[in-house]
């Protein structure tokens with residue numbers, strides 16, 4: 001099987017099942033998915049709290065728990081993201097796809113426009129790829145990766161605001177508040193970025209199911225066992 | 237003039253006992269710890285007076301109104317007697333040419349040694365014609381007095397951030413002091429107005445210790461602005477419990493629940509209201525049942541409703557389209573969901589029409 005080493009496009013030869021997503025990448029993917037789900041639900045509730053619960057305040061820590069789950073999931077997501085960055089240095093080609101988009105490669109751009117035409121039903125067959133196709137990669141990079149960076153930084157910016165200026169957390173992340181001008185702006189950016197991430201999650205979920213069901217290679221099971229299996233010849 | 241503050245106070249008829257009381261109250265409000273009162277007393281008896289020039293730009297004078305209502309009456313008397321000696325358009329006895337003369341004299345005499353306190357801000361549009369004290373644009377006066385000042389105190393949200401006169405679209409181009417004067421140490425004391433005790437506390441600190449208090453990354457004294465209103469709010473247990481006022485006349489409001497859902501900006505506002513409080517420590521907005529409106533933060537007029545804790549965002553490119561992040565985000569998600577459903581439907585039809593599902597799979601189950 002011939003594979004373009006920059007884009008991962010299958011260019012010919014007999015198809016061979018390929019190990020693309022290494023264990024740390026897969027583990028990171030599912031941990032992140034769970035975190036995003038927890039963060040999305042609790043985050044929305046922090047912005048729009050549920051109806052009040054009765055009784056004495058001293059007997060309840062309901063909203064506190066929601067924030068606790070949110071902050072804990074945020075920490076897990078952030079640490080997993082750091083580990084993921086580390087893995088991009090030591091892992092295989094696909095492990096870097098999230099961070100490095102080959103904008104310099106003509107083949108990549110050709111693949112991107114091919115993908116767009118395919119998904120607009122203007123082209124009958126899409127290409128086969130060992131890793132992400134260029135459109136998917138672009139979405140991973142511009143929506144997931146950049147969105148996650150903004151969410152993590154503003155998230156820690158908000159986390160730090162719980163502590164006084166001049167203490168450790170504010171010294172580390174007070175710059176987020178300074179950069180965006182005032183504390184409420186940090187919240188607004190965080191909030192908008194959440195919807196950006198949820199938009200990604202929606203499209204991503206649809207796409208992986210669609211790919212897996214209708215196209216020539218596995219997608220969902222690839223994120224479980226790491227192996228991309230081909231069901232048919234390219235261009236078929 | 238080689239008077240110390242102590243001499244000055246004694247001349248005003250303040251007893252030594254009262255003087256020491258003032259020192260310990262001030263030390264306590266500044267959070268100075270055990271030796272603080274002594275240090276202040278020492279400084280005030282030995283250091284010569286630092287003159288203060290107080291200028292008024294585009295503003296409503298609420299800062300002065302707040303200042304002269306400082307809870308410790310003594311503090312007010314003391315600080316005012318320090319200040320009014322030099323120049324303050326609102327509080328000084330002199331007026332007209334006499335007043336301007338006093339300003340000139342002070343600048344000349346104390347060159348490089350006086351503190352400039354600015355209330356309000358300069359409007360820069362059309363050469364500053366929208367604020368003309370003493371026949372000249374305020375911005376010119378500000379620049380001239382700032383040139384020889386030792387340090388500048390920006391009183392209130394106007395001088396610190398711009399406040400209402402700088403709210404969008406800001407027709408007079410009202411501009412906070414630190415964007416006009418860039419070569420002097422500036423200490424911001426925001427709030428609309430700032431709390432009286434915070435103002436007198438800051439002035440006393442600067443005058444007695446002859447140095448600026450510790451500032452945070454946005455230029456505010458840490459001793460009063462390092463924590464959010466929310467962090468010391470007495471309604472915080474209701475916030476953590478999830479007990480919120482939904483409407484101003486509901487049962488929750490009567491029970492003193494947290495005001496977050498009716499727009500409280502306490503979680504995003506750095507100020508000392510929940511600790512120092514207002515009107516001689518009597519109360520503060522949240523205590524009287526209204527959410528914090530975030531008056532000490534930059535651009536608090538431009539964030540949308542005072543009764544929604546989320547910022548109102550204008551959707552770029554679509555005139556009149558605005559809403560909170562939730563409103564816009566959920567709309568976008570719903571649209572994307574519909575698009576996904578449509579795409580899935582088209583895919584399913586195309587798929588069914590082609591030779592068979594997963595065409596070219598070697599073995600298809602019959």
Ligand code: SF4
Nearest residue numbers: 466469494495500502
């Ligand atoms: S009333 Fe405002 S400041 Fe107080 S706990 Fe609720 S949200 Fe925070």
Ligand code: SF4
Nearest residue numbers: 507509528529530531
């Ligand atoms: S409670 Fe908020 S709005 Fe009210 S004075 Fe304090 S900072 Fe300003």
